[in-house]
Amino acid sequence: MSARPQPRPGIMQIEAYVPGKSTAAGVAKIHKLSSNETPLGPSPKAVEALRAADHFEHYPDGTATRLREAIAAKYGLDARRIICGSGSDELLSLVTQTYVGAGDEGLYSEHGFLVYRIAILAAGGVPVVAPETDYHADVDAFLARVTDRTRIVYLANPNNPTGTYIPFDEVKRLHAGLPSHVVLVLDAAYAEYVRRNDYEAGLELVATSDNVVMTRTFSKIYGLASLRLGWMVGPADVIDAVNRIRGPFNVNGPAMAAGIAAIQDDAHVARAVAHNEQWLGWLTREIESLGLKTTPSVGNFLLIHFPPEPGRTAREADAFLSSRGLILRRIDAYGLPQALRLTVGDEEANRLLVETLREFVGKFVGMPHA
Numbered sequence: 001m002s003a004r005p006q007p008r009p010g011i012m013q014i015e016a017y018v019p020g021k022s023t024a025a026g027v028a029k030i031h032k033l034s035s036n037e038t039p040l041g042p043s044p045k046a047v048e049a050l051r052a053a054d055h056f057e058h059y060p061d062g063t064a065t066r067l068r069e070a071i072a073a074k075y076g077l078d079a080r081r082i083i084c085g086s087g088s089d090e091l092l093s094l095v096t097q098t099y100v101g102a103g104d105e106g107l108y109s110e111h112g113f114l115v116y117r118i119a120i121l122a123a124g125g126v127p128v129v130a131p132e133t134d135y136h137a138d139v140d141a142f143l144a145r146v147t148d149r150t151r152i153v154y155l156a157n158p159n160n161p162t163g164t165y166i167p168f169d170e171v172k173r174l175h176a177g178l179p180s181h182v183v184l185v186l187d188a189a190y191a192e193y194v195r196r197n198d199y200e201a202g203l204e205l206v207a208t209s210d211n212v213v214m215t216r217t218f219s220k221i222y223g224l225a226s227l228r229l230g231w232m233v234g235p236a237d238v239i240d241a242v243n244r245i246r247g248p249f250n251v252n253g254p255a256m257a258a259g260i261a262a263i264q265d266d267a268h269v270a271r272a273v274a275h276n277e278q279w280l281g282w283l284t285r286e287i288e289s290l291g292l293k294t295t296p297s298v299g300n301f302l303l304i305h306f307p308p309e310p311g312r313t314a315r316e317a318d319a320f321l322s323s324r325g326l327i328l329r330r331i332d333a334y335g336l337p338q339a340l341r342l343t344v345g346d347e348e349a350n351r352l353l354v355e356t357l358r359e360f361v362g363k364f365v366g367m368p369h370a
């Protein structure tokens with residue numbers, strides 16, 4: 001037996017999360033389209049609140065009361081049923097640690113957000129994957145994989161990196177099929193962007209169930225990714241349990257001040273939604289017209305599929321785009337090595353992306369397909 005410290009079982013099965021790249025060598029101007037950040041930046045009111053923050057010698061309010069009240073007021077929730085975190089990532093980990101122990105199973109979909117797998121393994125649990133149908137979460141596949149060891153089920157709706165969603169009726173069917181002791185985590189990081197009549201983030205389901213929580217983030221449409229701010233709403237006893245293992249000052253004061261201002265600035269969110277609606281549609285049409293397939297997205301990002309033939313692959317497209325300062329996301333780790341994920345950017349980045357992809361695709365005109 002080695003005398004060296006040994007990590008708990010499961011830890012070394014974790015492949016550390018690799019964030020989207022933000023640099024490319026030798027390029028004057030970078031357009032970072034790799035992390036689903038908003039091209040509009042944060043609300044100016046949030047920036048102002050952050051700048052006005054003071055008294056860094058004091059610990060922040062460990063219960064995030066004012067931020068929880070601002071969130072509760074915005075969504076008509078009970079502030080006592082909200083917990084805030086250092087990004088929703090932290091809350092995903094905390095809720096997992098709270099309910100998953102050695103040998104317990106956590107279930108998520110085939111191309112689901114990678115943090116679920118990390119959180120399950122970190123808690124000593126066993127990740128179980130439900131296959132998707134045409135890049136969509138498949139409720140029947142989820143339900144077929146529930147066992148008596150299942151403790152938690154994660155559904156990102158819309159999902160990252162696919163950009164697809166399932167209608168609220170399907171979410172309710174998933175919930176109805178789960179044993180009541182299984183926690184259903186609705187990860188609604190991109191909810192604000194969705195414009196579909198049959199979509200709901202699911203606050204109603206959270207309010208009326210004893211086993212459903214929802215995680216939300218300030219990192220995406222609110223443009224505060226750097227400040228690390230997220231929240232979760234759920235049944236009182238779930239929130240109480242998760243609070244017991246939360247770091248006492250897990251959210252910092254300036255971030256809370258910015259979050260309160262951000263969540264009250266509806267006009268800024270509306271601008272971001274309008275920008276996304278316009279450019280997501282435009283990018284989808286333009287990229288498809290180049291002969292590349294995309295997966296229909298309701299988020300602020302788009303999956304672009306590349307052919308497997310040498311010279312045309314996602315890997316080569318990524319190198320070509322990077323050489324022009326366009327940084328997209330490689331998603332091999334999600335089981336999608338033949339696709340790149342593109343975040344909707346500002347007008348300049350979007351137009352440059354299409355022109356550069358046109359050039360990449362154009363190199364093969366006249367070349368036979370394999």
Ligand SMILES: Cc1ncc(COP(=O)(O)O)c(C=O)c1O
Nearest residue numbers: 087088089156160189217219230
């Ligand atoms: C589906 C999904 N959930 C959660 C997160 C975590 O966001 P944050 O920790 O910044 O709140 C992300 C970020 O990429 C995401 O795509």
